Amino acid sequence: MTAAYLFSFLFPFLLLTRLVQLALRSMGQQTGGRLRTFVIAAASAIVLLVPIKGIPTARYLIALNADFSIPLTVILFDGVLRHAFHVRILNAKSIGTSRIFGVVAGLLLYPAALGLGSLDPFSAVRVYNLLFIVTAGLTIFLLLKKNRFGIVLIACIAAYHLHLLESPNFWNYLVDPFYFIAALVGLLRRKRPNEA
């Protein structure tokens, strides 16, 4: 059982826990506190470990996407913590940075990877090597600015070295299609606060 296999349960767990929290809040129920959080988390874990046709339920989400990016995982974790213990990992500034990062990374990667043009940043050696340098520079800049998203980027490179995702490509640690869409929606909603 590899590290990537075990780590693959984290995102579905966080997602289900967050969805349960949102569902309870929509029913007027409280979601904070240790006991409630433990019950919600335990119930989520049990559901996700139940096998269907020999495959744990959590792994059915992996069939759709095996590599949920580290920033999206951290954002989801931040949401769970916020509603469970009123603790924030990411402040407003770092959330804003994460949205910009997700959109920029997605725009740089996906159109080209899907065939627009002849340069594929996912695999072109020079671009790929440059990715480490650019992300390192961005990390240092964000840390100097005391922006917590810099720590998220450190988590990305650490996860890459620990092979926590199925992919050996650093791009997958930085961005995924769901993160890109969520970041885009977040940026667009932020720009239109007064629309009904």
Add this chain to the structure above:
Amino acid sequence: MSVVLYGWGFFKEKSRARPDSFNFITYRSGPAPKQQRPFYEESFITPDGADGKKPIQVHVASLAELANGMLAAVWYGGVYEGSGDTRIFLSTREPGKERWSPPSPIMGRERASRQLGRYIKKVGNPLIFARENRLLLLFVTVSVGGWSGSSLNIAVSHDRGISWTPARRLTLSPFLNVSTLCRNNPLPLSNGAFAVPIYHECLGSFSEMLWLTPKNREGDVFTYCKNRMTRGKAYIQPTVAALGTGKAIVVYRNFDDNRTMKVAFSTDFGQTWSPPQATNLPNPNSGLNALPLSDNRILLAFNDSQINRENLSLATSSSSVSIDDSSGGFGKTDVFKWNRIAKIEDHQGEEFSYPYLLRTQDNRIHLVYTWRRQRIKLVSFNEAWLNSKAASSAVAPEEAP
């Protein structure tokens, strides 16, 4: 700490053996064609269904030869293309024997689900190749949607196909890792690696080269990377023929409006490829396969039609292919005119498709293909037979459009 982590990642990638450091292994010399007697033989790999078992559709066969001369063929079969009951079958033939072993299922959706730890809807497009006494199998799985939702996986056998290592997923696209498929012959490299022509078929349709490098002694764990061969929406299922030090020619399945086969070349070990150029041969948006001959002509198996797969033919380039280092082009070689050599199949209303060529150690050339979607057929011949057909052929080279 972040500088250390990023620096480590940067240098780890930089230090990885680059594919362009290693040469393609090209044609092995043997008895010259002039010294051979023409040989031609037809047979079927799959049974004819007369045993009363439920007939299934079969498709996308490939062939490999182990170091001891054993041949191994794989294909997929099911009630219909892409059905949930589709499995990948293997059949082998020992050296010196005429009969193939009964088809044995080696991969299906249930087994792929268990090994990959996720839901698999269907399997397909098996590609078998060999290195010494190892058999390697690349195959496609789909979890969601149709063939555009394909992902590539690899398994290895050390015992001639009896058992296989658990399938491993290859991550080749950042967008949900979908739409990557394989079809045609990998090229062995001098460092033990393989250059596998693959293709992407989703919003765009383009060809890529996958570089598979074994990273353990057993040769069943791989590092991999890829590079783009074409852009756009028309070139898939590349078939590559290595011509010499760092040089190769590729022929593409092409489904643009022209419906003609297109070729391109590389002079840098497959790192970059010229833009595709039209030939005088048609392509009805169907699979094709190329193989270099002993004199560096290229042998092509293809459907000689712009509209259907009712015939299967062989053609050769009009002359030996040489790639000019100085101009970076084909030089005096005209790869845009091909000579039709032989018609292997021709029957109205039937399908003969997805040819796959392999040269074996005894210098014979084997062609496997889908025969009417009912059986996998094998045609074996040698260059002496090809040359005799070329000499007796009344078809003159046609002008390029």
